Amino acid sequence: MDMPQKPTFQVTDPATAKPGRSYPGHTGEEALEIARAARAAFEGWRRTDIAERAALMRKAGAALRARSDEFAALMTDEMGKTLTEGHAEVEKCAGNCDFYAERAAGFLADQPVDMGGPRAKVSFRPLGTILAVMPWNFPFWQVFRFAAPTLMAGNTAVLKHASNVPGCALAIEDVFRQAGFPEDVFRTLLIPSRDVRAVIEDDAIAAVSLTGSVDAGRQVAAQAGGALKKCVLELGGSDAYLVLEDAHIPAAAEVAATARMVNGGQSCIAGKRFIVVAEVREAFEQALVGAMAGFAMGDPRQAETKLGPMQSVEARDHIHKQVEDSLAKGARALIGGEVPDKPGAWYPATVLTNVRPGMPAHDEEVFGPVAAVIEAKDEADAIRIANDSPFGLGSGVLTGDVERGERIATEELEAGMSFVNQNVRSDSHLPFGGVKHSGYGRECSAFGIREFVNIKTVLIHPEAR
Known part of the structure; x- marks a missing residue:
């Protein structure tokens, strides 16, 4: 039986139209194995104290700042962003890591509810492994905008990035490794779009976040809906x-x-x-x-x-x-x-x-x-x-x-x-998202971190009735 052929991701320099570096991708089966490894890592990560998560997230921000020159140049090579805008994007990502490291515990704190009798509260608990399907135009910011709150909430994450920014996709995974996150808490998949559906439908994935075109949003929403999985969509705008x-x-x-x-x-x-x-x-x-x-x-x-x-x-x-x-x-x-x-x-x-x-x-x-x-x-x-x-x-x-x-x-x-x-x-302070064909759900702020949690009602009566 023939082994599945690995896809190859070829970078082209937009400034010259000349080919750059190429990257070997993952087969469909390898992608599912990675997603399942991230789901297995969730069991330990969800129980990791939020203060420890915050310490790691601050280290991720520090790693971004330390490698700003490298990452800005990578964005320029792969999608043509100016170095000036690339440096600003890296700093914005680092600031977002700091923002959620500082505020996630407050955003996710239990909220008491006055029932006039029995004790009740609303708690926010992680869902599992979240798949992010992300675009090329802000190849670091789009991912960290999703990843910082998602990981701080206790979820694990799998990234399917745009095919023209494979180096950025792998670099982001490396940032989390460098910061000391457990190995499978954040993983990158180098797969073509045709292989995304199988990942969405796999039991390892709890929900999906997509930033992209209206057509991509329709497809992902249909696939996630067919599997009864929540999705957040940030689509086009005029x-x-x-x-x-x-x-x-x-x-x-x-x-x-x-x-x-x-x-x-x-x-x-x-x-x-x-x-x-x-x-x-x-x-x-x-x-x-x-x-x-x-x-x-x-x-x-x-x-x-x-x-x-x-x-x-x-x-x-x-x-x-x-x-x-x-x-x-x-x-x-x-x-x-x-x-x-x-x-x-x-x-x-x-x-x-x-x-x-x-x-x-x-x-x-x-x-x-x-x-x-x-x-x-x-x-x-x-x-x-x-x-x-x-x-x-x-x-x-x-x-x-x-x-x-x-x-x-x-x-x-x-x-x-x-x-x-x-x-x-x-x-980071303000909810981000749209209405109509621009999608639904919100990123950033307290609203963003609560998109991929179980908003859970807990009621405690002093004795069984």
């Missing part, structure tokens, strides 16, 4: 920012450009649709073009570079097709919109105006450095346009009236997160 007539236009344009260009625009919470009240549209466009022009393409390995390559030539070509299709339907490019004549996955900072329904820039998530300006008649029209989307991840309000902005952000915008006069971003 974040809308309202630019109201009372906004300070230069400041609003800087926020908008920052929101659009995070990670080269390759972020689910990047600002994508800028819905501008008509009377300030021209002034905002002029300011936005100036701000976006500051993101010149350059070598991602140079500290001064603000825009590196896209993650792949294929991804760049998809972005350009969305731009071309929008232009063909009447949009107009104020800056950018052309593919540079050089090897690699390069695409310039781009601003499109006259964007209307029926155009990809209006209706779809454009996962790259392309800002779409959409005109609105007034505040009510801007809110209507913002909510007229299948997505509901982040949103923003840019206004000179903070109370007005807070009202719109709180009451009107259909999104999991709404920021006033700042760009949307993830933070």
Whole structure:
């Protein structure tokens, strides 16, 4: 009988389109064995004192900081992130480790319930082994955002990372080993997407967390649901920012450009649709073009570079097709919109105006450095346009009236997160997640650590009845 052939994961440098290192993967059976080993490790890990877990998590944060140069370069090599953004990502991961090391015990403390008689409480107990299916765009942060609370809650974890960041996936496992976590508490699977279903359905897995596309979310949700397993989904976004007539236009344009260009625009919470009240549209466009022009393409390995390559030539070509299709339907490019004549996955900072329904820039998530300006008649029209989307991840309000902005952000915008006069971003202190086709469940904060626990009712009566 022929032995199953191991898959190979080939890295391609997005800046040059040249092949990099290749990594041998796991067979489907090896993946199941790893998942079952993680489930076996759960029995000891769940009983490990939370103070000991916290000490190990702090060591993981320290390991990240000590190897920041190595890990930032690895991200640049595999998915094109600038070194500057890579260093910031590593520090954010380390901070998240510290955050949960300090606060997990409080987040998971028993909560007494006054029953007016018998004693009762709510306790939070781990579920088992959680499978994480993670994307390439923040190859360390997406994983640590999941892993720190999951492990601190007493679960074990198995990671199936994106196929273009195998080195990052293995490096993350190595961080937990270096920190002193028991061997099988966190494991990485190098498997193709076709092998994920068998892992989800195996009895070793208790629940699933996925960050990725809407299509991937549908598949994983169906597979997890068929196995009666919980999942948390963080999917796509087409974040809308309202630019109201009372906004300070230069400041609003800087926020908008920052929101659009995070990670080269390759972020689910990047600002994508800028819905501008008509009377300030021209002034905002002029300011936005100036701000976006500051993101010149350059070598991602140079500290001064603000825009590196896209993650792949294929991804760049998809972005350009969305731009071309929008232009063909009447949009107009104020800056950018052309593919540079050089090897690699390069695409310039781009601003499109006259964007209307029926155009990809209006209706779809454009996962790259392309800002779409959409005109609105007034505040009510801007809110209507913002909510007229299948997505509901982040949103923003840019206004000179903070109370007005807070009202719109709180009451009107259909999104999991709404920021006033700042760009949307993830933070360990705040729940992160969306509504509608942007998924369900939350990461980060107390809400995130309680997603993968058994929220358990315990009632104690002084005598049997």
